[in-house]
Amino acid sequence: KSTLNNLGIIMLDMQRPLEARGYLNEARKVNSNTKGESLAVTFNALGRLYHLLKKDDIALLYLDSASVIIDKQRLMDIRVDNLQNRIDLIKATEPALALKYSKDLLFLKDSIFNRERSEALADMQIKYETKKQAQSIQVLEAEKELQNAELKMNRLGILVLSVMVL
Numbered sequence: 254k255s256t257l258n259n260l261g262i263i264m265l266d267m268q269r270p271l272e273a274r275g276y277l278n279e280a281r282k283v284n285s286n287t288k289g290e291s292l293a294v295t296f297n298a299l300g301r302l303y304h305l306l307k308k309d310d311i312a313l314l315y316l317d318s319a320s321v322i323i324d325k326q327r328l329m330d331i332r333v334d335n336l337q338n339r340i341d342l343i344k345a346t347e348p349a350l351a352l353k354y355s356k357d358l359l360f361l362k363d364s365i366f367n368r369e370r371s372e373a374l375a376d377m378q379i380k381y382e383t384k385k386q387a388q389s390i391q392v393l394e395a396e397k398e399l400q401n402a403e404l405k406m407n408r409l410g411i412l413v414l415s416v417m418v419l
Contacts, residue, residue: 293322
């Protein structure tokens with residue numbers, strides 16, 4: 254995400270849409286060649302902005318543009334914002350569609366949560382296995398040192414016996 258996007262989103266959160274528009278339009282220009290995550294974030298924010306300005310047709314165009322990028326690049330975290338913006342945009346005029354988007358949003362959040370939980374569990378498993386291996390290595394090294402010490406003692410015993418026999 255670019256700094257311009259962040260500033261625009263902060264201005265939106267502060268209910269300062271005209272200032273947000275300047276930052277977001279600049280972010281759109283900067284990100285227009287990338288066709289990536291930053292541009293999808295910009296389009297989502299512009300959709301939110303134009304909804305605040307009561308220009309819902311323009312808002313929908315920006316949300317649709319963001320959706321194309323999101324689908325191509327499978328940007329699920331950004332899809333959450335896109336769905337929430339769509340719900341806010343249509344809940345008064347199309348409650349049935351807003352309900353569908355709400356269900357999609359819940360499903361998506363659940364999927365993201367499950368993915369993050371699975372990743373966290375896998376990370377914990379890797380750390381556990383690594384620690385277990387490190388402990389096994391320490392045990393093996395200690396056993397090796399003990400065997401080396403026993404070997405030295407045996408050699409010393411043999412040397413002492415040899416000296417005594419002579």
